Amino acid sequence: MPDTTADTTGLQRAPMWLLHLGFAVLVLGSWELYGRTGNDLILPPLSDVLAGVGRLISTGELQTALAGSLRLLFIGFGLALVTGFVFGVVAGRYRTADRTLRPFLDALYATPVIALVPLVLVWFGFGLSGRVTIVFLASFFPILINVYAGVRDAPQHLIDVARAFGVTGELGLLRRVIVPAAVPFIMAGVRLGIGRGVVGMAVAEVYLRLGGIGALIVEYGNVFRTDLLLAAILPLPLIGIGLTKLFAVIERHFQEWKTV
């Protein structure tokens, strides 16, 4: 098949990591150069930010903050995964549940989590339960909606095959056909859910109660230490990349059959 992209150089044959690295060098290099010529308050040079990361690590602040944030993320996301899966399966399999819940789910899916912060505050307070609720709400709906879509669209002809060869009962069908068939959807939901969960985590730590990475960001922002502020933000995209990669590996394992 002819390549229709505009690339005419050897660049299109360059390995992916080289392209990523090249782009990073370009962006970070410009950052460094601009930082050296400009105002430290607006954009300190990259080297200062990295030094800031080193400082936050040496004082132990970053590790403590990261541990707190990840704990929050995993509790909230874990709860969202389990409940999102269960509700998604029920809504996908039972028409009445689907028809009853759908408008409410759609409405909540479209509601930004940040708008719910005051309500969560009133209902659950500042403590861990309040913050977990924010992460949960952020992750829950993408997981629920994707599980629901995957289960609802489970191919009827494969369900027939399973029944013909002796699978009985709703649980048997779920285990042997419906859930395996929905794996691509489920994994998409998990990936979206974790991304939204990271956002929820930051929101909860900044707006609900200072803690974890969110607290570092706010504290150093308040004292105009932009270098340390950026140093505290840096782990967030790294968490994002790390978790996305992790789930990509799991996904490949489950759906070899889809990607080839």
Add this chain to the structure above:
Amino acid sequence: MSTETPAPTATRMKLEVRDLRKVFRWKSRGVDHEVEAINGLSVSARENEFLAVIGPSGCGKTTLLRILGSLEQADGGEVLIDGKQVEGPGQDRAIVFQHFGLFPWKTVIENVKFPLTVRKVPDSEATARAEHFLAMVGLSRVHDSHPHQLSGGMQQRVGLARALATDADVLLMDEPFGAIDAQTRELMQEQLLQLWTNQKKTVVFVTHDLDEAVLLADRVVVLSRGPGRVRDILDVDLPRPRWEYDVRAEDRFAHVRHQIWQMLRSDVEADAQSGV
């Protein structure tokens, strides 16, 4: 068991369908609709007989097969295997599906093992049996492939191996070669005849292909529609094994084919005129 001795003249009936009736009901815009797909259909198959079922579209031939496989419930009549009424899917029947019905997330061998795994057959035994039947259909070398990596013909051979691995006496085949290209189909037909000769199964083979019906079957059941019932049953009466000569060149082949076509013709013409 019955204490009566069976009449010596009667060949034992493996599969009996008596006065079957199926009505599909659905609701659209608050109005109830119903259509009678099958009414008063009776047919039976002798042990190890190859029965082809043919008919115009909408004659209920796939519905008949789904009822035989207990994937659909009849609204009247009964289905008996070895004289006993069937209740739900059973190990006595195995289905070969039109669109293969392989699980895309399972490898070839896992697909063949599936019915055995469901029945909790020990894994080593299930693997051995699956390998045996994969070798029989000529697919030993693709065990660990996924279905999408195989051609349609190969996928259906996996479907066939899966059905054979169940050890069911009755094979229900729903237009199994309909989605396969013409040359491969001829090879598959020949292979099916060879397997059937060795394995001795009672086969109900639904098709819309006249040549295929005559080529394979002992008897061809011609259905008529509106609602589906048996119009006629024809003895093919061509010598076996049929892969050892050119069946299509026989006068008898042309004669039987012509008879079926005469019966189907009016229905097919009606379709063509109504633009279906």
